[in-house]
Amino acid sequence: MTTRARAAPRTDITRPVLSLERRQALVGMAFVFPAVLFFALFFFYPMAYALYLSLTSWDLLTPPVWIGLANYAALVSDPNFLSSLSITLRYTIEAAVPLILLSLMLALFLNQRLRLNGAYQVVYFVPVVMPAVVSAIIWGLLYQPSGPVNNLVGIVGVEPLPWLASADYALHAIVIVSIWASFGYDTLILLAGLQSIPPDYGEAAVIDGASRWRVTRDVTLPLLAPRLLLVTATSVAALLTSFVLPYVMTNGGPGTATRVLPLLIYQTGFQFLHAGQASAMAFMLLFITLIFTALQFRLFGREVL
């Protein structure tokens, strides 16, 4: 009886309206809400609005006029768009491949716990913290006919090159700056990845008679694949959408030799007053970036995720 009496429900304690799980979920949502709101307001809403604009003819000064898919259809035969797309792809491939290889080599080198390792890390990271505009201006000076770059190539007997003045060299000149500006960040990511790999795996392989190259190829690189995917995906996306260096260093010239797609989008929207067409170009660029990213995921395999 006593037990029963004790077990009787207490009527003076009100039961919480929500279960513990629900309350925890609400708290979590409250924490996440500011970030969601931020992304919704400053990313998703503008993207959705840009998608709408891409279906209109809008000059920024008078109200948009709905034209459906006409902007997208026009891009297929637009020589400026096709030229800029081709330049963008060339620029991305020319920069991405050496960028990732260089970053990987440097990360492997720095992973050997050398003396002055900290100093090396500072040196290679400096370009990353330098604003892109500053880098562009400095490199513009370095590329002058009598500048340090020509002096350097002159040591090996090469005549001074018109780095930014010739359509043959200008894109390569910007590629060099892109690699210089980005490899420090990529190296850092890869180095962190290398340092997170337990040394036991390599040591075990060495005991089994594997050479250093074999350890790197068959042990280190597969374990580094998730970081390599991250570096590749972010680098390619950044290169596809690169704007500052071509804008400041050449403004797309000589002629249209370095007019990458983001620069054409800016010009089309703000200088030529075709904001609808520019939005369509931007979505095409987004689509291309997504294709590249998907290809990289496929290349690295699903197991890295």
Next chain:
Amino acid sequence: MNPRGLTSWQRNRVDRRRVLKAAGAAGLVLGAGDRLVRPAAAQATSVTFLRHVDPPANKLETDLIKQFEQANPNIKVDYVTVPDADLFTKFEAMTVAGTPPDIVNFGSTDVPAVWQRGMLAPVDLSAAGVSSLDELQGKYIPNALSGYVFDGKLYALPHELSDYVMWVNTQMFETAGVDYPRTWEELSSIGPKLMIRNSGQVTQEAIALPLGFPGAQILVFDAMVRQAGGQLFSDDGRQAFLTSDPVMKAVTTLSGFVQKDKITDPALNGTTATADRDLFQNGVAAMMLTGGSWYRGTLDTSKVGKNAIPVPYPRFEGGPDIAGDLYGYGLTVSAKSAHQPEAWKFVAFLSSHGTDYFENEGLFIGDKATADSDVAAKSPNWDVFQKELARGKYPPSLYHFNEISDIVGRTVDAIVRSGDDAKTSLQNAQSSVTPLLNS
């Protein structure tokens, strides 16, 4: 229940009423007081004036605005300055935001695009103190207003009127023992004497060309084409003649300076759009083609200083006597402005201070009063500008000027710098430009 039988909510309501009444009374008192103290300010009309950064002119205008506001206490001028390259973007942003500026000093080549969209109000002739457009034109030098006339109505008052002349470094010419060229052919032949190379690298070039700067390139190029007896575009902007012989002659002349005569080194231009001016100012180039009367002030504080003098643009041998294209800025008033009379009153006030602009900065606004003034007479080489201005004209009013000039400028750039085939490149440009012409 309280003694009066009111609930707490009712009590609060009464309190709120009291507060509201008190606030209303305070507002009335303050409002009345404000009217008593500053009767005019309470009814002041505010007009926004958007213009590009130009330190000497900005300083002058800040003073002029103070004077204007003192003389017109019911008008307040909100002065907004942005870098020249950002002015149109700022205008777009303000327009999209629903707060378009009342007054804008648009570049003369931007005005057609804005006018075509019905965004400009015609000039209030009475504010300008005249009764007809003819009377107003009589106050300006010939052609000064023509770039702003559409369908017989004027839509801007000139805020700057320039044409490019050729600036030469007299010291370099003396050292080389040559006189400045009167024709493009002469320029080509004397150019090599002005070139200095050190260990194979150019340390002094005969002429710095505008490269990577389509807006300036098209003005230089358009003038050369007209000097060659042709036109880039018809006067109504409906046709382009980019594959014509005069266009070919002009582009061949320019590319010849780089590819054949080697009297200029495009690599020296570096990354900045106005590199030709920098090269001239820094004593690297003996000649330069993109400076107007406003350039004097910049030169005076540069390395070149007084060694720089303006001379007429070269012509083609046997060709017509045509100077550089006219260009400049026009003061416009928005068609959407709720304060057009006040805006035009202010614009007319600024326009009546042409001599001050000229004296402060060498900025000529196109009025005869300044052109014939003592200040102008005392200005060095004013006669050169005056004669050239009389022989120049605005490029055709193209509604898509920026896009067209970008296509033409980049085409010329590629031919001049990279040696692209002129005929093919110009044919491609003609195809690209055709859909953008006025219709």
